[in-house]
Amino acid sequence: MSDPLDPNDLLTPSDAARVLGLSADSVRVLSDSGRLASMRTIGGRRLFRRGDVDRLAVERATHLTGGKSITNHRPRAPLSEASAPAPSMK
Helix, strand or coil: CCCCCCHHHEECHHHHHHHHCCCHHHHHHHHHCCCCCCEECCCCCEEEEHHHHHHHHHHHHHHHCCCCCCCCCCCCCCHHHHCCCCCCCC
16 A cells, blocks of 8 residues: 655645756656656646655755765855854944
């Protein structure tokens, strides 16, 4: 018996695009080419499993970094915080 799908673990093409850093159209192309598994609702809307999108995001990140792991990467402070002058101590 298969596990029921949790609606919170399903992403629309726009949601998947945000995770992958792509356009929704690019996500549809990935789906059509078989690189990203999708399913259709009864109404014909395309949905993606969060795990499949996350796996592809890691694969893309690994490919873009030349195979180097990015798991130890520390995010930088937003530019507005990093470039703000230090408060004066008057």
